[in-house]
Amino acid sequence: MPTRLGKYTLRLDNSPNIASFAAVGGKKEGEGPLADFFDILCDDTSFGEQTWEKAESRLQKDAVNKALDKAGLSPSDIQYIFAGDLLNQCTSSTYGLRDMGIPFVGLYGACSTMAESLAVSGIFVDAGAADKTVCVTSSHFCSAERQFRFPLEYGGQRTPTSQWTVTAAGGLVMTKDGEGPxxxxxxxxxxxxxxxxxxxxxxxxxxxxxxxxxxxxxxxxxxxxxxxxxxxxxxxxxxxxxxxxxxxxxxxxxxxxxxxxxxxxxxxxxxxxxxxxxxxxxxxxxxxxxxxxxxxxxxxxxxxxxxxxxxxxxxxxxxxxxxxxxxxxxxxxxxxxxx
Amino acid sequence: MKMTASEYDRLNKQVSPNSSVVKNCIFAFLIGGLICTIGEFLTNSFLHMGMLQREAAALTSVSLIFIAALLTGLNVYDNIAKFGGAGTLVPITGFSNSIVAPALEFKSEGFVLGLGAKMFIIAGPVLVYGITSSVVYGVIAFLFKLY
CATH class of the missing domain: 3.40.47.40 (Stage V sporulation protein AD)
Incomplete structure (x- = not known):
């Protein structure tokens, strides 16, 4: 069971285990210094889909499937999936994961969602409410630009303090027992x-x-x-x-x-x-x-x-x-x- | 003790880099100047073909709008604008880009609610205030008999 430490922190006494993990990225991520650590990289930013939103959903789906593969599990083994993204109403997650049949907990913490999903999933697993869960989040440069900023082809200049939205998803499988981390x-x-x-x-x-x-x-x-x-x-x-x-x-x-x-x-x-x-x-x-x-x-x-x-x-x-x-x-x- | 918003604002200003004004101005001058030079070249060519000044000017605008729209569709205009900044924004080519870019982008939401509705999402305010100020100018010019 989680033990409360002070006002803000929980100690997860049963140490939930990260059984497997997978990362999927786009072209620009594949040209970056971490490329070798990614499981799937796609040169086509649309991932073969018709819209940027579908491409982002695809990222999540691929990340979850790859992480499940690596753990030797199938979607039916998973009791909860904790997922979120940046788009309105978190559609990347819901559309990407709708065929999996896993009980879905949608999270929104903007770019903090991955840590949020790890924390919530960790508490679920530690408390014994689940013994196998998945955490996943994604973002896509093109879907984020069109929602938050300008159309892609618009000729504008970015300010020196602005940041570049990553086209990638990361997913992991959390279990009750295992070798860690x-x-x-x-x-x-x-x-x-x-x-x-x-x-x-x-x-x-x-x-x-x-x-x-x-x-x-x-x-x-x-x-x-x-x-x-x-x-x-x-x-x-x-x-x-x-x-x-x-x-x-x-x-x-x-x-x-x-x-x-x-x-x-x-x-x-x-x-x-x-x-x-x-x-x-x-x-x-x-x-x-x-x-x-x-x-x-x-x-x-x-x-x-x-x-x-x-x-x-x-x-x-x-x-x-x-x-x-x-x-x-x-x-x-x-x-x-x-x- | 927690930092106050004004202390943090000071700190943020120290840490956040500013846009390089001199460099941006030089690039805007060069690329904006180049676009205008192309415009001049087109005007002179049209005049040379025997068109009247009015016709040549109109056809120059139309040509620049077309070139910018084409370059936007070919994924080139935004790359020029990265360096050109205001130099690509201010000429009529920037106006063309600001209409074509959303038209391309929002096509995925359909021709009516996507392309049609969102086409003027950037240029719309320019049109509204451009036309409004020209009307105000016209009224002032009329009242004070400036023409």
Whole structure:
């Protein structure tokens, strides 16, 4: 059963196990430094589908099928699927997964959804409500652009603080028992807003939420950044990461040496289109389900804090001049389970 | 102690890089200038073919609109605009791109509610305020007998 630590954190005493994982990416992701860690890469950004929305649904479906394959399971073995994406009403998830017949829990945490799904699934499994679940999220550059910004062919310039939505999905199978890695602790984030209104600077909008969640976790567990091999944020990018360091220093905690950001890992650092970094639900999900879990599998990393961050605005709230609230959910992944 | 919004705003301004104004202006000047030079070349060619000034000017606009629409469809215009910025936005080619791009993009929602309804999603405000200000200008010109 989960044990509450402090106000925000749950210790998952039975250490839910990550049995398998899979990442699916598009052309640009296939040209990036993490390409070798992806399970499926497709040169065709439409994935052979008629619309960008169908392409994104396809990404999720492929990620789930591949992860199930690797675990030697079929959809009928899975008791719950925890999924989400960025599109209105989360249609990438519902349309992508509608044929699988798995009880579906739709989640929305913007780009924080992968960590949210890991936390919720971890609590379900730890509490004994399920022994086999799937977590999956996706994003697609083209479907996100047309919903949140401009048509693809529109000739505009991106600001230096803007981020590039990743075309990818990451999915994993969680089981009650197994060889690890394990989900040991989870901190559900609070909604934080320090008044950023620029929708082209989401790193800045999300950094306060990341700082709050990290502080809550350290306070609740009595740990420090040095207790972990790596603190990985979802998609703060260059600007958000710098602001996170400054916010943490403001509270007397130094994390820069232990920190990396999925948004800075997936594309080559010199890619001029990417500007401040990558973003999207699929960013943290695919980096986790390719690079990070591989590194945990070969014991290069043993204890990591995976914290995905989300900007909780809509096009309407931005047009109405509202500031952008952020949220960050954190899970502690480890190669050793609780004794 | 928690950071206040104004402290955070200061911090954000320090950390967030600004657009490079000088570089953007130079590129806008060069690419915008190039588009206008092509326009001049077209006008002179049409005049050379024996057209009147009015006809040549109209045909130049139509030609530039066509070229920009074609380049938008061929996935080229947005790549030029990455460097050109305002240089590709301000000439009539930018107007063409702003109509063709949504027309292509929203075709997937059908010809009426997609293509038809969303075609002017970017150019619409330009038309509304452009036409409104021209009417206001016309009224002022009429009242003060400026013409």
């Amino acid at each position: 394990y989900v040991r602790q989870a901190t559900i984030g609070t909604i934080e807003d320090l008044g950023i209104k620029d929708a082209n600077n989401m790193g800045a909008a999300m950094a306060p939420a990341a700082a709050a969640t990290l502080q809550h976790f350290f306070e609740d567990t009595g740990t420090t950044p040095e207790s972990f091999d790596l603190i990985v944020t979802g998609d703060l990018g260059q600007v958000g990461s710098e602001l996170l360091y400054d916010l943490m220093r403001h509270d007397g905690v130094e994390i820069q040496k232990r920190h990396t950001d999925c948004g800075l890992l997936i594309y080559p650092p010199d890619d001029k289109d990417v500007k401040a970094g990558a973003s999207g639900c699929g960013c943290s999900a695919s980096v986790l389900c390719s690079y990070l879990l591989n590194k945990m599998g070969n014991r290069e990393l043993n204890d990591i804090l995976f914290m995905a961050t989300g900007a909780l605005m809509s096009t309407t709230s931005v047009q109405q001049g509202e500031s952008i609230p952020g949220v960050a959910h954190l899970v502690h992944l480890s190669n050793t389970k609780w004794q």
